[in-house]
Amino acid sequence: MKNLLLLFLLISTFVFSQKKKYKLDVVSNIEAKVIAMKPIGNNSLAKNLEPFYGFAFGGNLMTPINFGIGVDYSMLFSNVIFGKENIYGNIGSPKLTVIDLFLTHRENISDDFKVEEMAGFSYYSQSNLYLDQDKSKYKNSGMGFNLGGKILYILDPLGYQAVFIGGKVNFYYNNIYNENPEIQKYFGRSTFLSLNMGYRFNF
Amino acid sequence: MRTAFLSCHLLGIIFLMSPNSCQPEYRDNSRIFVEGKIISQNPANLPMKLYAGTILITETTSSLDGSFKLGGPGTTGEKELSFNKKITSFSSNENGCKLSYDSLSIYLPVDKSYFNFAQISLKQ
16 A cells, blocks of 8 residues: 555656646847947948948847847938048938848856847848939848847846847848949948947847 | 710820830939049049939049049939030040030940040040
8 A cells, every 4th residue: 555655656756747838938029229330341331421320120039049030120321421422423311221130049148148149141222312303212222141249238137128239240232233343343242340239128 | 986086085195194204214223433534734623414314413523633433323314424614535435425516515325334434635
């Protein structure tokens, strides 16, 4: 009888201990940030335009193994440098819309600090208002890839809120056409370095 | 007979409402670039403009040695590089460029987007 009781106890422990909940532990977060971005190299975006400033909204889905996916939607604004209008053309100041899709990896440095790295693809859409034609825009679209990193600081003990500071490199290739390959390269390619800081909400 | 008369009017209205395709328009994802050098007694600070019909693509003034660079959005239709002085002669990388009737401007062919004028001689 005593042995039977022991057996029941053992069986029940084994059986119920195996009954683990297989729930998908994906956590998500949304974020908002401000961006300062400088194109570099010998190209039109770097030489004819002032640094871009703008803002972005984004979100991430993070799995328990600390890998995840994310998306960023950024809007950046700039002005033509005075004296460079002859090369940039008689068009308005540019607005650059960037959509970044990336894979991200998180490293937990401590309870408060976390580091994330990401790499992915980007879609760019640049538009300038025409000065000689009402309500229409000069549009360029481009593709490229991005690499980035950010440092997060958790604000509350439950880990819902965080602030972060990050950097990103974007490679930009657009589809501008010109017969001279040098000119096409000058207007069509660029590398962007950007710094961003923002607020994240985990849920 | 009566319907034919009506459709005749309709065709006229449709023709009037259709966009005027003679007027040049901007073209996305295209850039035009013109560079060159002015040969003249004093080639510095000469104004020049690049037009396509009524659209001003870009404008500049020549630098101290007479060289200039003009870039801007691509357009459909014939482009026109105009100066405020008469052009006596010019040499270009494209054969299609020709002098206007009043010799104040050079017409650039429609299908090209890069022009290099090795020299443009202007009358004093």
